[in-house]
Amino acid sequence: MKNLSWRLIAVLVVIIMAAVYILPTATMYIKGTSEPEIWPHKKINLGLDLQGGMHLVLEVQTEKAVENAMSLKISDIRQALRKHTMKNRGVTLVPQSTKLHVKLLSADDLPAFRGIIADDFQDLAVSDTSESGSLTLVTLSMKADEAERVRKFAADQALETIRNRIDEFGVSEPDIRKQGDDRILIQLPGVTDTKAAKDLIGKTAILEFRLVDEDGDVQTALASHAPAGSELLNLVHKDPVSGVESSTPMLIKKRVLLTGDSLTDARILFDNMTNEPYVSIEFDRKGARIFGKITGANVNRRLAIVLDDTVYSAPVIRDRIAGGRAQITGGFTMEEARVLSIALRAGALPAPVKILEERTVGPTLGADSIRKGIWSMLIGGLAVIVFMVVYYKGSGLIADVALILNVLLIAAGLAAFQATLTLPGIAGIILTIGMAVDANVLIFERIREELNLGQSPMAAVEAGFDKATLTILDANVTTLIAAMVLFQFGSGPVKGFAVTLGIGILSSLFTALVVSRLLFDSILQKANVKTLSI
Amino acid sequence: MQFIKETNINFTGVKKIAFCLSLTLIAVSIISLFIHKGPRYGVDFSGGSAVQVKFTDAVDIASVKKGLKPAGLEGASVQRFGSDSDHEFQIRTKQAFMADSSFAPKVKQALGESTGVEVKDLSLDMVGPQVSKDLRQKALLAMFYALLFIIIYISGRFELKWGLSGALAAILGGAVYGVTQLQSIAFVSSGMPFLIVLALVISIIFCWYLELKYAMGAIIALVHDITITVGIFSLLDVEFTLPIVAALLTIIGYSLNDTIIVFDRIRENGKKYTKKPLDFIINRSVNETLSRTILTSLTTLVVVVALYVLGGGVIHDFAFAMIIGVVTGTYSSIYVASPILLAWKTDEN
Numbered sequence: 026m027k028n029l030s031w032r033l034i035a036v037l038v039v040i041i042m043a044a045v046y047i048l049p050t051a052t053m054y055i056k057g058t059s060e061p062e063i064w065p066h067k068k069i070n071l072g073l074d075l076q077g078g079m080h081l082v083l084e085v086q087t088e089k090a091v092e093n094a095m096s097l098k099i100s101d102i103r104q105a106l107r108k109h110t111m112k113n114r115g116v117t118l119v120p121q122s123t124k125l126h127v128k129l130l131s132a133d134d135l136p137a138f139r140g141i142i143a144d145d146f147q148d149l150a151v152s153d154t155s156e157s158g159s160l161t162l163v164t165l166s167m168k169a170d171e172a173e174r175v176r177k178f179a180a181d182q183a184l185e186t187i188r189n190r191i192d193e194f195g196v197s198e199p200d201i202r203k204q205g206d207d208r209i210l211i212q213l214p215g216v217t218d219t220k221a222a223k224d225l226i227g228k229t230a231i232l233e234f235r236l237v238d239e240d241g242d243v244q245t246a247l248a249s250h251a252p253a254g255s256e257l258l259n260l261v262h263k264d265p266v267s268g269v270e271s272s273t274p275m276l277i278k279k280r281v282l283l284t285g286d287s288l289t290d291a292r293i294l295f296d297n298m299t300n301e302p303y304v305s306i307e308f309d310r311k312g313a314r315i316f317g318k319i320t321g322a323n324v325n326r327r328l329a330i331v332l333d334d335t336v337y338s339a340p341v342i343r344d345r346i347a348g349g350r351a352q353i354t355g356g357f358t359m360e361e362a363r364v365l366s367i368a369l370r371a372g373a374l375p376a377p378v379k380i381l382e383e384r385t386v387g388p389t390l391g392a393d394s395i396r397k398g399i400w401s402m403l404i405g406g407l408a409v410i411v412f413m414v415v416y417y418k419g420s421g422l423i424a425d426v427a428l429i430l431n432v433l434l435i436a437a438g439l440a441a442f443q444a445t446l447t448l449p450g451i452a453g454i455i456l457t458i459g460m461a462v463d464a465n466v467l468i469f470e471r472i473r474e475e476l477n478l479g480q481s482p483m484a485a486v487e488a489g490f491d492k493a494t495l496t497i498l499d500a501n502v503t504t505l506i507a508a509m510v511l512f513q514f515g516s517g518p519v520k521g522f523a524v525t526l527g528i529g530i531l532s533s534l535f536t537a538l539v540v541s542r543l544l545f546d547s548i549l550q551k552a553n554v555k556t557l558s559i
Numbered sequence: 560m561q562f563i564k565e566t567n568i569n570f571t572g573v574k575k576i577a578f579c580l581s582l583t584l585i586a587v588s589i590i591s592l593f594i595h596k597g598p599r600y601g602v603d604f605s606g607g608s609a610v611q612v613k614f615t616d617a618v619d620i621a622s623v624k625k626g627l628k629p630a631g632l633e634g635a636s637v638q639r640f641g642s643d644s645d646h647e648f649q650i651r652t653k654q655a656f657m658a659d660s661s662f663a664p665k666v667k668q669a670l671g672e673s674t675g676v677e678v679k680d681l682s683l684d685m686v687g688p689q690v691s692k693d694l695r696q697k698a699l700l701a702m703f704y705a706l707l708f709i710i711i712y713i714s715g716r717f718e719l720k721w722g723l724s725g726a727l728a729a730i731l732g733g734a735v736y737g738v739t740q741l742q743s744i745a746f747v748s749s750g751m752p753f754l755i756v757l758a759l760v761i762s763i764i765f766c767w768y769l770e771l772k773y774a775m776g777a778i779i780a781l782v783h784d785i786t787i788t789v790g791i792f793s794l795l796d797v798e799f800t801l802p803i804v805a806a807l808l809t810i811i812g813y814s815l816n817d818t819i820i821v822f823d824r825i826r827e828n829g830k831k832y833t834k835k836p837l838d839f840i841i842n843r844s845v846n847e848t849l850s851r852t853i854l855t856s857l858t859t860l861v862v863v864v865a866l867y868v869l870g871g872g873v874i875h876d877f878a879f880a881m882i883i884g885v886v887t888g889t890y891s892s893i894y895v896a897s898p899i900l901l902a903w904k905t906d907e908n
Contacts (some may be wrong), residue, residue: 036738074802077638080640090884164742184687202606202687202688203606203687204609210609385640385641385642386638386640386641386649387620387638387640388638391620391624391635391636391637391638392620397776397869397874398866398874399872400869401865401866401868401869402862402865402866404865404866404869405861405862405863405865405866406729408861408862408865409858409861409862412857412858412861413858416854420740424818442595448801448802448805448874448877449801449802449804449805449808450805451805452806452808452809452877452881453800453805453808453809455809455859455862455863455881456809456812456813458859458862459813459855459859459862460812460813460816460860462854462855462858462859463816463820463851463854464854465860466851466854466855466858467820467851470848470850470851470854474847487568492827494821495821496819496823496824497820499716499819499820499823500816500819500820500823501816502712502814503709503815503816503819504812504815504816506705506708506709506712507705507708507709507811507812507815508812510701510704510705510708511701511702511705511808513701514700514704514705515698515701517698518804518805519698519701519804519808522805522808522809526812
């Protein structure tokens with residue numbers, strides 16, 4: 026008699042674990058609740074095509090991108106004017122537009138100025154000139170095709186950045202598309218934390234390091250206007266205990282010394298003293314060098330960390346900082362710090378986005394298609410079960426038990442790993458069921474061959490399993506290799522398919538080689554049968 | 560109960576006929592794909608248009624779908640929007656109808672008639688593809704790398720040529736990786752499908768020269784199955800959608816499983832009948848595994864046919880691809896993968 030104890034215990038443990046992981050989902054379905062109430066609080070996530078979720082339509086403010094591009098040219102134009110010793114009284118961005126104003130002191134310089142623009146700024150055009158007293162006012166604008174290119178790039182870049190952020194956020198298989206010229210359509214399956222999702226998606230996350238203007242007077246700036254080269258921004262601080270947010274006006278120099286483009290990483294860490302979360306950022310090599318130079322040249326001055334035109338902190342520079350690291354503190358909650366670190370890692374949006382529409386949506390496959398699909402799969406599965414009993418009699422029952430347990434294990438695996446189930450994933454399950462049946466068929470056919478050779482039932486079962494095991498392992502390992510590689514290199518639907526396939530193969534190996542064997546041995550051991558029902 | 564007992568069918572004897580049939584099917588598939596310039600991509604791959612439609616009263620999604628055909632939106636997907644009380648749906652189709660000003664009234668009328676409820680509001684817009692070009696390239700690369708690992712495993716297990724196949728896979732994988740990196744540097748992002756096909760052909764040629772028989776048999780069977788399935792889709796002009804990619808992945812796994820089991824029996828019989836010629840061993844092995852092969856196909860087909868008959872819309876097409884794949888996969892395991900092992904035997908004579 027073979028010792029069945031260890032295998033029986035192993036099987037029971039696996040079954041209990043599977044039941045534990047499936048229970049939350051089953052309870053949700055029965056009660057109709059939206060969150061798992063029972064430990065371990067993990068449910069089977071459904072993808073967009075099966076469940077639906079949150080739908081957003083964003084508008085990328087591409088005009089803002091053109092405006093930003095024009096702003097970047099101001100200092101270049103000033104340098105060009107200086108190089109040509111052309112006297113002027115400032116190059117400024119016309120408020121609420123994408124045009125620049127250049128004030129020349131002499132009308133005689135106008136032809137030469139046009140030459141400079143034509144030679145060195147080929148994407149700009151002089152769109153207007155006018156006299157104002159002794160000044161000549163020249164209006165510059167971006168050429169039409171160049172502006173169009175900037176707008177398109179902004180929309181495409183925004184799409185890619187948002188895609189990266191959502192990947193980091195942990196939502197599986199979102200539907201992200203461009204819609205029209207400047208809109209982005211986003212659907213997130215089953216998202217319940219809509220505020221965090223919207224914060225993540227909508228945050229521009231433009232990070233800038235700028236010096237505090239400690240020479241200017243804040244009160245004067247508040248009363249009239251900020252000194253040249255500076256602007257008023259708010260230093261925002263939140264009391265971590267009460268959550269009250271305070272806002273202090275602060276004069277910040279306009280010149281941007283370093284931006285988030287130089288970041289290589291941003292992650293959440295905790296302050297040793299207060300245990301508050303903050304975001305630790307790390308620069309690339311070039312950024313680290315620039316940061317070292319900035320801090321070295323401005324010891325004992327205050328450096329403001331500005332995010333989306335809000336000052337988060339403005340620490341005094343004590344020493345030159347050579348390591349290429351910095352911290353953003355601000356009384357964050359854990360979720361706020363997480364959203365911020367993801368946004369910084371994924372990069373800034375090239376232009377602000379506005380949420381035009383927010384809805385909940387049904388499944389893309391259509392609810393009726395899903396019901397039909399489930400119904401037809403149940404019918405098909407039932408047909409397979411009946412067929413196995415008819416064809417293999419008692420052994421067919423054993424195969425059916427193994428098959429049902431297999432499906433149970435797959436469901437538990439999906440819940441445990443928090444994988445997202447979509448139609449490609451269901452395809453993986455169907456394939457797995459086919460292969461699970463195949464494993465049992467292999468074993469049964471082998472047993473039949475041994476019986477035909479005159480073996481006793483016990484010996485036939487023994488030999489059948491022994492010979493079939495190697496074949497089953499070869500077949501399944503090959504497919505498992507495919508699943509692992511698809512998981513590693515694929516993304517989106519291919520990954521979802523690989524997950525269910527991988528889980529399914531492992532569970533089918535277990536049910537075929539361990540569970541079926543256990544059932545056979547139990548029956549043969551008890552009944553001491555002379556014939557095998559197969 | 561036993562369907563098949565002690566068969567003795569001469570599979571290798573008809574291998575020339577089987578080869579001709581397979582080559583014909585593959586040729587037809589390739590010609591069709593060439594004429595149609597690839598499969599007819601659905602909205603998931605090529606992008607298209609989105610229709611947002613709002614009704615004045617409650618309607619069920621099935622009646623909205625009934626109105627798709629008269630509206631000229633046949634095959635489009637329908638998705639409920641907002642809560643049930645919003646009575647709103649989004650219809651996505653790959654057609655670009657923005658230029659047609661008569662389209663909106665037509666859709667309005669068709670949907671109004673099919674649902675019996677008046678259309679309150681309707682808007683049209685273009686949408687980009689869900690599966691970006693980058694994602695498609697990743698998927699193709701993932702499948703190719705999976706194939707390389709399979710070559711290593713099969714050659715190692717069945718011919719004990721781990722080192723040789725490992726080196727081959729490393730070279731091919733490195734070459735493909737290098738080319739893709741060069742492409743991304745040069746911002747040339749076209750021709751990925753061509754690159755993968757070329758890499759596949761090179762893989763098969765190398766397997767031939769290095770006499771990696773089993774790996775070559777398995778790969779050719781896989782390529783055979785996928786090409787025919789995609790070709791039939793092209794011939795029938797069925798839309799190629801994301802779920803069908805899942806079906807193709809399933810077919811790959813299924814065909815591979817089938818082939819491995821026959822190969823395993825060949826290896827076992829090779830040790831058992833050391834004096835017999837290879838074609839005898841192959842015939843014997845295919846016959847011995849025939850009952851299992853047919854049974855497995857049958858059980859899988861039962862589920863898939865149920866999906867085909869009872870499932871709706873997208874699931875219907877998905878199941879159709881699966882049916883073609885299961886049938887083709889079963890056929891190729893018997894008539895394609897194993898007889899290829901005889902290719903070198905002929906050379907020896």
